[in-house]
Amino acid sequence: MVKxxxxxxxxxxxxPTLNSYLKTYxxxxxxxxxxxxxxxxxxxxxxxxxxxxxxxxxxxxNMVFMCLNTILLPLTGLTSILEFGKEIITTxxxxxxxxxxxxxxxxxxxxxxxxx
Numbered sequence: 259m260v261k262x263x264x265x266x267x268x269x270x271x272x273x274p275t276l277n278s279y280l281k282t283y284x285x286x287x288x289x290x291x292x293x294x295x296x297x298x299x300x301x302x303x304x305x306x307x308x309x310x311x312x313x314x315x316x317x318x319x320n321m322v323f324m325c326l327n328t329i330l331l332p333l334t335g336l337t338s339i340l341e342f343g344k345e346i347i348t349t350x351x352x353x354x355x356x357x358x359x360x361x362x363x364x365x366x367x368x369x370x371x372x373x374x
Contacts, residue, residue: 334357
């Protein structure tokens with residue numbers, strides 16, 4: 259009998275192909291479903307003069323969060339935007355760019371799967 263969710267996931271023995279696509283699928287679902295919903299709910303509490311201003315704010319925020327979740331967080335190997343912000347503040351820009359460039363070559367399979 260399975261006692262917890264972690265044990266259930268380890269007993270499933272998913273194929274390596276499915277495991278490699280799971281991280282990409284989760285990122286895609288967060289970017290397509292969760293983030294736009296939260297941004298839409300957040301913008302409802304703001305006051306905009308026109309509807310087009312509201313839609314522009316939603317579009318800009320969606321773009322920023324999608325770039326953070328899809329490109330920058332996987333490249334840095336961090337799991338949250340808060341950790342990413344702390345790392346950007348504490349390290350020099352030159353070192354951070356070198357770190358991102360090194361990780362780009364290590365994460366090329368992730369981005370290839372995301373594009374496919």
